[in-house]
Amino acid sequence: MRKxxxxxxxxxxxxxxxxxxxxxxxxxxxxxxxYAIDHLVIADxxxxxxxxxxxxxxxxxxxxxxxxxxxxxxxxxxxxLGTLFIIKPSFSLDIVPYAAGILSAVFAGAAYTxxxxxxxxxxxxxxxxxxxxxxxxxxxxxxIYGYExxxxxxxxxxxxxxxxxxxxxxxxxxxxxFAPAKEISVFNYFxxxxxxxxxxxxxxxxxxxxxxxxxxxxxGASLFMFLKNKGESKDT
Numbered sequence: 001m002r003k004x005x006x007x008x009x010x011x012x013x014x015x016x017x018x019x020x021x022x023x024x025x026x027x028x029x030x031x032x033x034x035y036a037i038d039h040l041v042i043a044d045x046x047x048x049x050x051x052x053x054x055x056x057x058x059x060x061x062x063x064x065x066x067x068x069x070x071x072x073x074x075x076x077x078x079x080x081l082g083t084l085f086i087i088k089p090s091f092s093l094d095i096v097p098y099a100a101g102i103l104s105a106v107f108a109g110a111a112y113t114x115x116x117x118x119x120x121x122x123x124x125x126x127x128x129x130x131x132x133x134x135x136x137x138x139x140x141x142x143x144i145y146g147y148e149x150x151x152x153x154x155x156x157x158x159x160x161x162x163x164x165x166x167x168x169x170x171x172x173x174x175x176x177x178f179a180p181a182k183e184i185s186v187f188n189y190f191x192x193x194x195x196x197x198x199x200x201x202x203x204x205x206x207x208x209x210x211x212x213x214x215x216x217x218x219x220g221a222s223l224f225m226f227l228k229n230k231g232e233s234k235d236t
Contacts, residue, residue, distance in 0.1 A: 011122050011130055019127065022114035023134035029107030030135070032100045039097035041205045043196035044086050047215050048101030050192060053222065054079050055109025060116060075225040082217030085210045115173065124173045131169065192219075 011019045029052075036045035054076045060066040087098040118127065150158070192215060199205040207215070 010133075011126050015118060015121050018114050018118050019122070019130050020134070022111050022118070022127065023131045025107045025111035025114060026131055027135050027138060029104045029111060032104035032107065036097050036101035036104060040101065041207050041211065042199040042203060043192060043205065043207050043215070044211050045097075045101050046195040047086060047192050047211075047218060048083060048098065049104050049108065050218065050222075051079060051083060051102065051105035052108035052112065055106050056112045056116075059110055059113040063113060064116060069228075071228050072225055075221040079218045079221040082214045082221065085214030085217065088210060112172075124170065127173050128166070128169045132166070 029049075033045065033049050036048065039045075057066075057068060057072055057076065061068040083102065087095065087102075089095060115127065196207065
């Protein structure tokens with residue numbers, strides 16, 4: 001394989017640590033998210049995962065030395081309070097899926113921070129291909145070991161899930177490649193609306209009033225942060 005083609009698909013040698021880190025963090029986040037989706041109302045799991053932009057800001061401040069402004073700190077605190085309405089903490093094993101949902105956001109935020117660190121050093125399709133190849137190699141042994149026959153309908157759903165996930169990966173990789181997390185995070189919350197509607201239509205799942213209040217608080221914190229960022233951008 002020619003060197004330029006190899007670099008195009010697998011990345012440059014000097015970027016391998018960041019590509020591996022992004023992929024490892026990403027796969028852990030996805031596994032935790034799938035666990036949460038399987039055990040919670042799907043909109044709850046999705047909204048907990050939407051805490052990832054706040055974790056991205058925290059990680060970017062610590063590891064990339066990006067400056068965090070006071071209003072961003074306030075927004076993060078308010079968003080965490082919003083998660084309490086979704087989780088409704090209790091001293092029982094019922095909290096485990098909620099913990100998985102939060103941890104999926106932690107690992108996703110760390111993965112997006114690695115993407116920010118990569119910046120323009122790799123093409124977006126290289127990052128997506130690398131992540132896809134990494135997850136295939138890591139998970140394939142588990143698929144073979146725990147293989148169970150699936151129906152044609154399930155096969156179709158898996159294929160559609162793969163197609164939509166790939167498109168989403170391209171979109172989010174491009175977004176975090178070219179813009180700071182603090183400027184694009186609010187757009188990520190629109191998926192919760194679609195998730196809730198699809199969960200209601202196909203799974204008959206209805207979030208309770210406390211969860212809905214948590215959604216509003218978290219989205220409000222993100223919207224406030226987005227508007228503040230836009231206002232500052234216009235002033236500069």
